[in-house]
Amino acid sequence: MADVVLTRDARGWTRLPIAARIGIIYVVARVVTTVFLLLAADISAQGSRFGEGAGVGDLAVGWDATWYWFAAVNGYPAELPLTADGGVAENTWAFMPLYAYASAGVGALLGSWGAGAVVISLLAGYGASVALYALLRPRLDAPAALWAVAFFASGPLAALFQVGYAESLFLFFLFVLLRCLQRRRYGWLYVLIPLMGFTRPGILAFALLLGIYGVWRWFRRRRDALPTADVVHIVALGAWATVVGFSWQVIAAIVTGDPGAYLATELAWRRNWLGEASPHFVPFEGFVQAAAFWFRAWGLGEVTGYVVLAVLVAGVAAALLWLPQVRRLGVEVRLWSASYLLYLLAVFFPQSSIFRLLVPLSPLWGALAVPKSIFWRLGVLAAALLGQWWWIYNMYALGNTYWQIP
Template structure:
C-alpha cells in the first residue's frame, strides 16, 4: 500500500475514534480556524497555570518574590538577557571573574529574537519590550501549529495531525509560547525548513537556515540532516530519482548551514578580540551547576560524560550508574526513531533531523535543568503519538502533558528557588 493510500485509510479509521459530533463539527471548520481554536484553548490553560504560579512565588528564596505577575514571568530568566541585548547590545570587552576566566554575558544569546521583539514593541513605547516579546512568541506559536498541521496531514492523516497540534500546543513546555524566549520563533523557522525539505522546495531553505542560525543554536543539526538526506536519496535513487540540481542544493544548503552555524562564534571573536569568546561564555554557565576544580575547555560529548556521574552522585547513586542511564536513554531514543510505528510514518526528514539534533545535544550540551527546554526542537515527534487511533490514549497523553506543564511552570516560575528550577 502506498504512503498516500495508507494515510487515507488512517484518516477514515481515525475519524471513527472521536465523538461523531466533534468529527462533524471539525469537518465543517476551516483548518486555520480549527487550529486557532485549539491554540487559543491551550493558551488559556497556560495563562491559568501562570496565574496560579504567581501565588506560589512567595516561597522563600523565590526568584520573582512576592507580588509576581505574568508580566514578570514574561521578562524573567533568559528574557532578561534578550532585553539587555536590545538596550545595551553586546560587550566589546568581556567580563572576567577573579580567576581571570570569562563570566556570563550576552554573547551566549543570538540577536534575531530580541531585535524582532523590539520592532514589534515600538507601538507600546518605552518599557514595552516584554509585550513585543510575548506577541512574537504567541504569534509564532500559532504559525508553528499551522505549519505542523500541514506537515503531518499528508503523512498521518487529518485527525492525527490535529492531535499532533494539540500535544504540541499543550505540551510540558507550553509556557514558551507566552514568554520572552526565542524557542518558538526558532521552531517556526525550523518547521518551515522541514516542510520545505519534505516538499523539496529547496530555494526557500536558504533564508530559513540563516534565520535559524541567528535565532537559536542548533542549525548545525539541520546541516547534518541535509547531509544524511542526500545519502538516503542517493541510496534510493533508482526508485526516487535524484537530479543533479537536487544534489547541488543539498550540498549548497549543507555548506551554508555549517558556515552559519559557526558564524556567531566568529563574530564574537572579531568584536571582542578573543577568538574563543563564544565558547568561553557558554562554558561560564556550567559552573552554576557543577563546580569545577579549575577551568575545563570544551570538547565534544564531554559535558554529558562529566555531568551524568556528577548528578548520579548528587542523588546518592554510584557515578557509573549515571553513564548506564545515559546509554539506556540513547538506546531507547534510537529504537523509537528506527522501529517506532508512529514515528516511522513521519518520514525520513523528521526522523533524521531528530537524530541529528539529539546527536548535536550530546556533542555540545551540558545536561542540567534546561535540558527539557533544549529538547523543544524535537516537537515534530509528537506526530508519532498523534498517529495512534485510541481516543483514550490520546486523552491520557493530553492530561499528562497539561500536568507536566503545570509542574514545570510551578517550579521554574512559581517556586524558582534552587539550581534545578532554572528553565
C-alpha cells in the same frame, strides 16, 4: 436527538478551515497556560526568583528573557566580562540577536520590550502549530495530525509560547524548513537557514540533517530519482547551514578579539555546576560529565550514570530506527530528531534546562497521536497538561536555584 446534535457539531468543526481549527486549539491552550501562570504568580513567595506580589508580566520577562532584553538594549560586549577568579562570566553572547531585536522593534510600537517579546512568541507559536500540521499531514490522517498539534500547543513546555524566549520563533522556522525539505522546495531554505540560525543555537543540527539526508537520497536514487539540481542544492545548503552555524562564533571573536569568546561564554553556565572542571569545550564531554555529576549527587555512583547514559542513547536510537509510530512520520522528521539529539549530545551539559532543549523534537508528538483510541489521546493530553503545570510550578512559582532553571 443527542447523536444528531453531536454529529452536526462534528460536521461544523470539520467545515472550519484547518487554520481556524488550529487557531481555536491554540487559543484554548493559551488560556489554560495563562491560568497556570496566574497560579504560579500567586504562589510565588519570598524565596522564589520573582518574590511576593509577582504578576504574569514579571514571569514573562524572567530568566533568559532578561538576557534577550539586555542584548536588545545594550548590545553585545566588546570586552568579555570576567568573574572574580578571572573566568569569563555569563553574558549576552550566548543569546542570538534576531529574537532580541525583533522583540525590541515590536515592543517599540506596544510600549515595552516585554510586550513585543510576548506578541512574537504568541504569533510564532501559532505559526509553528500550523507548520507542524502541514509537516505531519502527509504522513498522518487529519485527526491524528490535529491531535499532534493539540499535544504540541498544550505540552509540558507550552509556557514558552507566552514568555520572552526565542523557542517559538525557532520552532516556526524549523517546521517550515522541514516542510520545505519534505516538499523539496530548496529555494526557501537559503533564506530560512540564517533566520533560524540567528534565533537560537541549533542550525548545526540542521546542517547535519542535510548531510545525512543527502546520503539517504543517494542510496535511494534508483527508486527515487536524484537530479543533479537536487545534489547541488543539498550540498550547497549543507555548507550554508554550517557557515551560518559557526558565524556567530566568528562574529563574537571579531568583536571581542578573543577567538574563543562564544565557547567561553557558553561554558560560563556549565561552570555553575562544575566549577573549573571543564575550562575548555570538548565535544560530547558534557553528557559524560553530567552522568557522573548527577548520579554521584543522587548517591547512585558514577558507573551507574555511565550505564544509564549508554542505555538511554541506545534506547532512543532504537526508537528512531524501528518504532512503527516514529517511522510513520517520515524520513525528514526522523533524521532531524536523530541529528538534533546528536547535536545535544555533542554540546550540552544536562541540567533542568534539558526539558526546554528537547522542544525542537516536537514533531515526535505525531508518534503519540497515531493510536486512534480517544482514551489514549485524552490521556496523552492530560499528561501533557499535568507536565506543563509541573514545569511552570517548579520554574516560575518556586524557581530560585540552579536546580530550577527553565
